[in-house]
Amino acid sequence: MKTWHLDSEWKLGTVVPFLGKCRPFVGYCCQRCTPKSWEFFFHKNMISLGFCNVIKISEGNTRVQDIVCQKVPQSKGDAPETSMPVPQWMQRIHSILCQIQSSVSPLLLRLIHWALLKLLNQMFLGVIIHNGQLEMVRRAAEVPDVPVVFLSTHKSQLDRLLLQLLLISQGLGTPRVTCEYKTYPSKCRTLLALLGGVFLPQGVEQARDSEQGVLSRAVLASYVEEVLQSRQPLLMFLEEAFAGAPQVSASSREWLSLVFSAFHSGTVPDVMIVPVGISYDVAPDSGYRGKVSPTQTLSLWTSLWTICRAACRGLGCVRVDFAQPFSLQEYVANSLFRQSSSGKCLEELLLPEILGKRCSILDCEKLEQWSPGSEGIIALNKEQEILVYNLGLHTLSTGVSCSAIMAVQIMSALFLHKHKEGVFLSQLMQDFVWLTEEILLRSYDVGFSGQVRDVVLHALFLLRDCISLYHLSLGDVLVVPKKTDKAMTELSQHSTALLPVFIQEAVGVCAASALLVELLPYLGSPEQLRDVVLVQEELHNKTVLLVQLLPRDFLLCQPCQSLYNYCQVAVDKLIQCGLLVAEEMPSDVLVCDTAQKRFTKRLLWKATDDFADSDSDYSDETGNCCFKISQVENCSNFFVFLCCLLSPLLKTLERATVFLWEMESPQSESQYVEKLHCFLARKAKEDSSFECVCRTLTTISVRIYKELGVSALPCLPLQCAKTLIAFQILPFHALHNPFSGVPDSANSVLNLR
Numbered sequence: 043m044k045t046w047h048l049d050s051e052w053k054l055g056t057v058v059p060f061l062g063k064c065r066p067f068v069g070y071c072c073q074r075c076t077p078k079s080w081e082f083f084f085h086k087n088m089i090s091l092g093f094c095n096v097i098k099i100s101e102g103n104t105r106v107q108d109i110v111c112q113k114v115p116q117s118k119g120d121a122p123e124t125s126m127p128v129p130q131w132m133q134r135i136h137s138i139l140c141q142i143q144s145s146v147s148p149l150l151l152r153l154i155h156w157a158l159l160k161l162l163n164q165m166f167l168g169v170i171i172h173n174g175q176l177e178m179v180r181r182a183a184e185v186p187d188v189p190v191v192f193l194s195t196h197k198s199q200l201d202r203l204l205l206q207l208l209l210i211s212q213g214l215g216t217p218r219v220t221c222e223y224k225t226y227p228s229k230c231r232t233l234l235a236l237l238g239g240v241f242l243p244q245g246v247e248q249a250r251d252s253e254q255g256v257l258s259r260a261v262l263a264s265y266v267e268e269v270l271q272s273r274q275p276l277l278m279f280l281e282e283a284f285a286g287a288p289q290v291s292a293s294s295r296e297w298l299s300l301v302f303s304a305f306h307s308g309t310v311p312d313v314m315i316v317p318v319g320i321s322y323d324v325a326p327d328s329g330y331r332g333k334v335s336p337t338q339t340l341s342l343w344t345s346l347w348t349i350c351r352a353a354c355r356g357l358g359c360v361r362v363d364f365a366q367p368f369s370l371q372e373y374v375a376n377s378l379f380r381q382s383s384s385g386k387c388l389e390e391l392l393l394p395e396i397l398g399k400r401c402s403i404l405d406c407e408k409l410e411q412w413s414p415g416s417e418g419i420i421a422l423n424k425e426q427e428i429l430v431y432n433l434g435l436h437t438l439s440t441g442v443s444c445s446a447i448m449a450v451q452i453m454s455a456l457f458l459h460k461h462k463e464g465v466f467l468s469q470l471m472q473d474f475v476w477l478t479e480e481i482l483l484r485s486y487d488v489g490f491s492g493q494v495r496d497v498v499l500h501a502l503f504l505l506r507d508c509i510s511l512y513h514l515s516l517g518d519v520l521v522v523p524k525k526t527d528k529a530m531t532e533l534s535q536h537s538t539a540l541l542p543v544f545i546q547e548a549v550g551v552c553a554a555s556a557l558l559v560e561l562l563p564y565l566g567s568p569e570q571l572r573d574v575v576l577v578q579e580e581l582h583n584k585t586v587l588l589v590q591l592l593p594r595d596f597l598l599c600q601p602c603q604s605l606y607n608y609c610q611v612a613v614d615k616l617i618q619c620g621l622l623v624a625e626e627m628p629s630d631v632l633v634c635d636t637a638q639k640r641f642t643k644r645l646l647w648k649a650t651d652d653f654a655d656s657d658s659d660y661s662d663e664t665g666n667c668c669f670k671i672s673q674v675e676n677c678s679n680f681f682v683f684l685c686c687l688l689s690p691l692l693k694t695l696e697r698a699t700v701f702l703w704e705m706e707s708p709q710s711e712s713q714y715v716e717k718l719h720c721f722l723a724r725k726a727k728e729d730s731s732f733e734c735v736c737r738t739l740t741t742i743s744v745r746i747y748k749e750l751g752v753s754a755l756p757c758l759p760l761q762c763a764k765t766l767i768a769f770q771i772l773p774f775h776a777l778h779n780p781f782s783g784v785p786d787s788a789n790s791v792l793n794l795r
Contacts, residue, residue: 069175069317069365069444072436074602075376085180088174095168096208096362097159138261141223141243144235146216151237155207162204164353165326166360169204170489175364176212182314182367183214188308189270190367191301192217193294194318195445196281198325199225199345203316206238206279210363220297224285230345240265240276242296246419259419261433266300267309270476276301280438287538287691287738288442290434290595299430305370306426315373317437319445321489321539323358324504328535337617356565361446361489370418373436377602384410384451388749391590407589407605432601439598442542446489447481449474449501454536456524457509459686459734460679464522469497486543508532527732534690541687542598548688549597549614551621551681552582554671568600575625578613578667585609596691596742598687601700614617620677621684622669627667697725697734698743715744 067088072081162169183190194205202219209217221239223231231241243258269276278298282291305313322328327348385407422430456465456473465473471494480489490497502509502521508529512520523529541548556577586609588596599608627703671681699722709717719740726732 047055049398055497060065065487066482067174067600068446068485068487069319069363069440071366071368071440072600072602074371075436076368078372079366083366083368088177091173091177093170093172093243096171096211097166097169111120118379125408128365133255135261135407138243138258141241142262142265143238143240144232146238147236151216154203154237155210158203158207159415161349161353162207165357167356167358169360171208171212175255179214179316179364180367181561182316183275184694185312185314187271187273187310188276188312188314190215190314190316191270191439192275192277192318192368193298193314193434194277194279195320195438195441196279196283197320198313198327199283200326200468201279201283201320202234202277203237203321204240204360206364209275209277213274215273217277218269219277220279220293222283223295227786239270242293242419246296257487262605263300263303263420267304267307270304270310270313276791278391280434280441283529284736285738287396287742288438289738290431290438290544292620294434295430296419298434299422299427302370302374302426302433303422304419305374311371314367314371315370315433315437316367317441318446318533319365321361321363321442321446321448321451323360323448323450323489323501324355324536326352326357328532339684356504358447358450361448361584363444365440365444367641372435373433374429377432378425384484388590388746389751392570392587397522407483408594428697435595435601438595439600443600445539446487447539447543450504450538451499451536452481452488453498453501453505454508454533455540455683455687457505457521457535457684458530458533461521462523464520466577470521474498481540481543484543504535525730530730531732531735537687537733544684544687546596546608546612547615547619547621548684549588549609550585550616551684552579552688552692553588553612554581554622555685556584556588557581557735575668575670576622578669580612581669582609585612591689591746593742593745606707615668619680620683623672625668690736691719691739693731694734694739694743694751695737695746697722698747702747706770711744715740718744 071079071083140309175786179190182188191207194201197606202221205220206217209215218238218240219234221231222239223241223244226234231239235241243262246255246258246262247399259730266276278291278294280294281288301313304310306313327345387409391408426641428631452474456470456477461470462475474497481488490500502511508523508524510522514520522531554576557580558574561574586605589599589605589609589612595599597608598604613622672678698718701718705714714738719735719737722736722740726735
């Protein structure tokens with residue numbers, strides 16, 4: 043393996059992962075933003091500490107030794123002046139505080155956790171955690187006078203109780219767990235509050251100058267400060283429950299702003315942030331993923347029925363991963379030093395390109411927009427709001443990157459994107475090994491081990507409702523995924539876990555696909571595509587367009603990483619994995635090159651020895667490096683696989699464009715989301731594209747349209763907006779290969795069947 047020498051002070055470690063012999067250490071904190079934390083909380087010996095099953099423990103491990111009694115926080119003078127007597131003020135403050143939390147009941151906590159242990163042993167084969175990661179968290183918890191805040195991904199409503207049980211049983215304290223007020227009925231809220239649940243009070247959404255709103259926000263801020271001062275762990279979730287794609291939720295930004303405010307005011311000297319990733323073979327409530335609105339309330343009976351069904355079915359394993367803890371003080375200091383407000387909105391960046399007015403504006407950074415016009419719980423200035431959002435984005439990226447990939451997720455992706463018509467078991471096992479190695483090579487861990495055949499059969503058993511098995515006389519088994527809406531929906535839900543692993547390659551492949559699709563009308567026959575070479579600059583331009591179009595949290599692009607660098611790495615990875623092959627350019631070869639000469643910086647792939655002695659065609663000054671898509675069968679199949687991973691969002695954007703075209707007049711955002719979701723559901727029944735029926739993808743599409751200038755009160759004329767959006771989205775849309783809609787003979791050009 044070659045070592046890259048980069049012009050930076052980063053310390054790079056070389057890891058050569060082989061299936062069954064080496065697991066990558068996942069969850070490093072950012073070396074650019076938190077270099078001291080990167081050095082302090084990690085030790086090489088932690089890798090060899092092995093795993094433990096946290097539900098195979100005795101009752102003594104779950105005994106609550108000490109519950110910190112909560113004192114009623116006092117308002118710090120933020121409430122408006124009034125002549126109301128002090129007892130009435132205290133009564134109102136106490137009423138608000140009761141909406142936020144209740145005193146934890148040690149007896150009820152022990153009883154629930156005892157019952158939860160029994161239930162978890164019935165539902166899962168194991169809840170696995172790495173002992174080395176636990177050791178890192180214990181080190182962070184031992185820092186004097188510094189509280190610990192856990193920021194977790196969110197895969198199921200069971201996450202709250204599961205993570206709380208894990209932290210208590212491992213001696214990490216009894217955490218306060220943030221909960222969504224509108225998601226739970228009153229009886230569930232009462233029970234969760236007694237177990238350590240914390241809710242946003244009802245008054246916080248009121249106007250900032252209203253008396254009730256000011257008082258609720260003051261009590262809530264004081265409460266969070268008291269929790270942090272008493273060094274009680276705080277557990278927050280970065281995503282909405284049942285999310286089908288990575289996206290920083292609005293509620294997580296509110297809770298993070300409260301933590302930041304407590305640190306900024308000097309209430310606590312520092313806060314240790316611990317990203318958490320959680321992965322299920324099959325989540326107990328996976329049937330609701332992508333369908334339930336964040337504001338929709340789940341009834342108590344629905345929750346109990348879901349738990350009973352999960353206990354009877356058996357759901358495989360759960361893997362919980364803790365990433366490296368990092369200092370909020372260090373992150374804020376480095377971010378404020380580096381943070382820049384320069385950049386342009388998506389409308390300013392992409393509309394000139396859509397209209398054919400190419401300019402250097404493509405080299406600019408995109409300003410992320412979120413909930414424009416909404417007032418947060420804590421009054422922060424623009425720079426602080428950006429810092430809080432970037433903190434959530436940074437932590438979400440780390441939490442997703444440390445989440446293990448489960449066998450069911452790998453198997454679902456193979457069925458949905460490679461073997462939709464069926465596959466022999468022997469070939470399925472080979473593909474499973476291949477995809478597992480690709481995941482390990484990208485420094486992601488997997489949540490399984492053992493013989494390949496046993497792991498594959500275990501995954502097939504858990505997917506028994508989605509597949510059919512046919513035993514053949516030759517001794518092999520034919521595995522065919524079912525074509526029902528329930529089966530396709532479940533497979534698509536599981537397969538979304540692989541998108542973060544291959545997101546950069548998927549972006550680069552879709553950009554290359556868009557170039558080929560745009561070139562088709564100018565060719566005499568599709569067979570001429572075999573002679574087309576892609577010019578480096580045009581491929582970078584198209585990649586930049588797609589990256590700017592998609593949100594950063596969906597791309598998992600860290601805020602300290604420029605979009606330009608993200609696009610460079612995306613193309614570099616295509617070269618490294620063999621999908622793009624450097625090509626000498628003869629005079630009689632068709633060249634896809636319509637870009638202006640802008641990208642002249644040193645490219646990462648040129649640092650390898652393979653291109654060290656390249657001729658003038660590959661120089662930084664000319665930028666004339668050309669590539670061909672590999673003709674090798676395995677590479678072309680991988681090309682299609684990567685296109686399919688990003689296809690659900692691109693297909694959702696395309697159909698949202700059609701829906702926008704049919705819309706007669708502008709509508710409110712909530713109406714548009716609901717009607718678009720119903721429109722996608724109807725379309726899915728026509729062509730079995732159930733991967734698009736996901737509320738998160740719907741909201742992401744609406745978010746993109748708003749940033750392009752389409753809103754309840756459009757910045758652009760509606761007809762103009764329709765044309766522009768259709769022109770921009772459709773070239774990136776590849777159903778299963780970049781030649782969909784052309785004669786079948788074109789499919790053999792690049793072996794993309």
